[in-house]
Amino acid sequence: MSQSDERAGAATEAALPTRSLERETVDRRPRGRGLLLLIGLATLAAIALLGVGWGSFAMPPATIAAMFWRRIAGETATASWPAAWETVVFDIRLPRIILAALVGGALSQAGSVYQGLFRNPLADPYLIGVSSGAGLGATIAIAFGLPMRWGGLGAVSLLAFLGALGATVLVYALSRSAGRASVTTLLLAGVALGAFLSSATTFLMFHARDAFHAMHIVGWLMGSLALASWAKVRVLAPVLVVGGALLWAYAHRLNVLQLDDEQAQQLGVPVERTRVVLIVITSLVTATAVAVSGVIGFVGLIVPHAVRLIWGPDHRFLLPMSGIVGAAFMILADGAARSLLGSAELPVGVVTAFCGAPFFLYLLRHKKRGVY
Amino acid sequence: MGKLGIRLAPSALADGRATLEAHQVTFSFNGTPVLNQVDLCLEADRMIGVIGPNGAGKSTLVRLLSRLLTPAQGRIRLNGHSLASWRPADLARVLAVVPQSPELPPAFTAWELVLMGRTPYMGWMGQESEQDRAIARQAMEETSTYHLANRLISQLSGGEQQRVVVARALTQEPRVLLLDEPTAHLDINHQVETLSLITRLVKERNLAALAIFHDLNLAAQYCGELVLLDQGQIAAQGTPHDVLTPPVLQRVYGIEVAVGVHPQNGLPVVFPICGSLSN
Numbered sequence: 080m081s082q083s084d085e086r087a088g089a090a091t092e093a094a095l096p097t098r099s100l101e102r103e104t105v106d107r108r109p110r111g112r113g114l115l116l117l118i119g120l121a122t123l124a125a126i127a128l129l130g131v132g133w134g135s136f137a138m139p140p141a142t143i144a145a146m147f148w149r150r151i152a153g154e155t156a157t158a159s160w161p162a163a164w165e166t167v168v169f170d171i172r173l174p175r176i177i178l179a180a181l182v183g184g185a186l187s188q189a190g191s192v193y194q195g196l197f198r199n200p201l202a203d204p205y206l207i208g209v210s211s212g213a214g215l216g217a218t219i220a221i222a223f224g225l226p227m228r229w230g231g232l233g234a235v236s237l238l239a240f241l242g243a244l245g246a247t248v249l250v251y252a253l254s255r256s257a258g259r260a261s262v263t264t265l266l267l268a269g270v271a272l273g274a275f276l277s278s279a280t281t282f283l284m285f286h287a288r289d290a291f292h293a294m295h296i297v298g299w300l301m302g303s304l305a306l307a308s309w310a311k312v313r314v315l316a317p318v319l320v321v322g323g324a325l326l327w328a329y330a331h332r333l334n335v336l337q338l339d340d341e342q343a344q345q346l347g348v349p350v351e352r353t354r355v356v357l358i359v360i361t362s363l364v365t366a367t368a369v370a371v372s373g374v375i376g377f378v379g380l381i382v383p384h385a386v387r388l389i390w391g392p393d394h395r396f397l398l399p400m401s402g403i404v405g406a407a408f409m410i411l412a413d414g415a416a417r418s419l420l421g422s423a424e425l426p427v428g429v430v431t432a433f434c435g436a437p438f439f440l441y442l443l444r445h446k447k448r449g450v451y
Numbered sequence: 452m453g454k455l456g457i458r459l460a461p462s463a464l465a466d467g468r469a470t471l472e473a474h475q476v477t478f479s480f481n482g483t484p485v486l487n488q489v490d491l492c493l494e495a496d497r498m499i500g501v502i503g504p505n506g507a508g509k510s511t512l513v514r515l516l517s518r519l520l521t522p523a524q525g526r527i528r529l530n531g532h533s534l535a536s537w538r539p540a541d542l543a544r545v546l547a548v549v550p551q552s553p554e555l556p557p558a559f560t561a562w563e564l565v566l567m568g569r570t571p572y573m574g575w576m577g578q579e580s581e582q583d584r585a586i587a588r589q590a591m592e593e594t595s596t597y598h599l600a601n602r603l604i605s606q607l608s609g610g611e612q613q614r615v616v617v618a619r620a621l622t623q624e625p626r627v628l629l630l631d632e633p634t635a636h637l638d639i640n641h642q643v644e645t646l647s648l649i650t651r652l653v654k655e656r657n658l659a660a661l662a663i664f665h666d667l668n669l670a671a672q673y674c675g676e677l678v679l680l681d682q683g684q685i686a687a688q689g690t691p692h693d694v695l696t697p698p699v700l701q702r703v704y705g706i707e708v709a710v711g712v713h714p715q716n717g718l719p720v721v722f723p724i725c726g727s728l729s730n
Contacts, residue, residue: 328576331576332577334559347540
């Protein structure tokens with residue numbers, strides 16, 4: 080190396096730190112996040128397409144893609160597959176996949192919101208009474224064989240929805256004093272009411288008319304997507320899409336709430352009102368998801384953690400990404416639930432807990448960033 | 452943010468100066484009086500130092516002035532409007548607080564934390580603009596924290612965290628700045644740096660400021676006006692020379708002190724007389 084080269088090298092080196100700092104910080108925009116979300120969505124679509132192929136009999140992905148193409152393009156040429164396959168794909172498996180994605184996405188977003196709102200890593204969508212309320216509602220409907228129906232939803236879904244909302248309202252009302260609900264009281268009231276409602280559920284289970292009803296209740300409490308239908312998708316989709324968008328709009332305020340309440344207030348975020356709005360939207364979203372799928376555990380707990388560990392705690396990214404990852408995870412879990420036992424089917428909650436719990440323990444042991 | 456109120460937007464206030472007045476403010480906590488009939492006026496270009504023993508009501512005063520608490524009696528007015536009538540975001544654009552040892556989320560970066568100061572200016576989707584980033588950057592440069600921008604909060608020392616919080620308050624572009632012991636965790640060089648910065652900003656940006664001090668001598672050096680609180684009441688008020696006198700300090704703090712003068716600027720310096728606990 081000649082002397083002048085050496086000098087040039089030294090000059091570049093001296094100039095480097097400032098220049099790189101400059102570049103990093105002048106547009107210290109969270110770059111590439113939009114791209115990551117798009118990649119996430121594409122992966123989700125691919126998983127969904129694969130998921131349609133799984134089940135009691137498998138179909139090759141290429142055939143499924145061809146089926147979709149035929150529908151979209153409106154081709155009239157004779158198909159190379161049995162007509163029954165189309166019924167299976169479009170009337171049975173597709174609504175189920177979409178429902179799985181919606182439920183998984185909703186529960187994961189709800190979990191992210193509650194973990195942020197309560198600044199508590201153990202928070203999940205069921206934290207303040209949704210699951211126990213829904214469980215009791217569904218159990219009443221099953222145990223007494225209630226016949227009500229509304230817009231494609233049966234008595235089980237309707238009572239589960241009402242139970243979930245009722246329990247949340249009750250928890251909130253119980254923990255409220257002097258116009259505010261402290262987070263600790265809210266959590267404690269949630270635990271206490273949850274225990275109470277669960278004992279009522281268990282009581283009803285023991286009084287079920289026969290073993291079939293008892294099994295039905297247990298299956299519902301574990302969560303299952305077996306009763307998926309387009310009617311359910313039509314009810315669920317608007318609630319979850321609108322709810323998810325609203326939650327996303329609150330993402331920055333959730334970031335500010337990671338400071339304490341006083342600082343958030345001093346930064347212009349009306350803490351109490353924001354908290355109430357977020358609890359209302361999250362409860363509605365969770366209650367709707369639970370109403371059609373039962374109490375599917377662990378998704379809403381571990382997906383937000385995983386996303387936060389990988390991409391950091393900014394809710395503006397955390398919320399949409401949790402939704403995408405949760406949707407993909409639920410499609411995979413439901414696929415496993417459908418195929419593992421051959422002809423019979425597992426409640427999907429068994430799969431999510433079976434995969435989720437060890438993964439969660441792994442994360443606990445390998446926590447890199449001080450996330451909490 | 453839509454402006455639907457009849458009140459003028461804060462930016463439209465005359466030449467960006469602000470006044471914050473407390474009139475006969477009284478506050479009690481569970482029946483115990485904490486502040487009693489306090490009168491105070493914060494005006495642009497001035498920093499008032501608040502001193503007093505532990506439990507005198509200093510932090511409560513800051514909480515009342517920043518609307519975290521509501522006075523039981525008395526009024527607080529910001530630019531002539533009752534503090535209670537301000538919308539949260541409008542208030543945060545005019546008034547910023549540097550709290551005492553605030554709880555900070557460990558997994559956010561210093562940059563993300565400072566940008567939170569722009570919250571009252573962000574739209575409802577909470578996306579920051581190029582201008583927001585420029586303002587945050589300037590605030591970090593002024594508090595010499597810009598080199599820490601990419602660090603996680605958990606990787607910062609107490610002093611660095613404190614300066615980052617000052618940067619966040621500046622990012623709010625406030626007219627009124629309330630500081631609860633802004634130098635509590637700082638070494639002497641950062642104490643001087645931070646307080647010099649704040650006094651410079653008070654002049655340059657016409658801020659109305661109030662700072663709580665434990666260190667009487669720092670208060671005397673940086674504040675033209677001191678307010679000495681004792682058991683919720685103003686025990687003395689005026690220039691450092693008026694307030695920092697042996698009889699007054701002895702009465703309030705219960706120890707004997709000697710008061711000298713700073714060799715270079717003639718401001719009072721308080722020396723405790725050790726081992727002389729009177730009573």
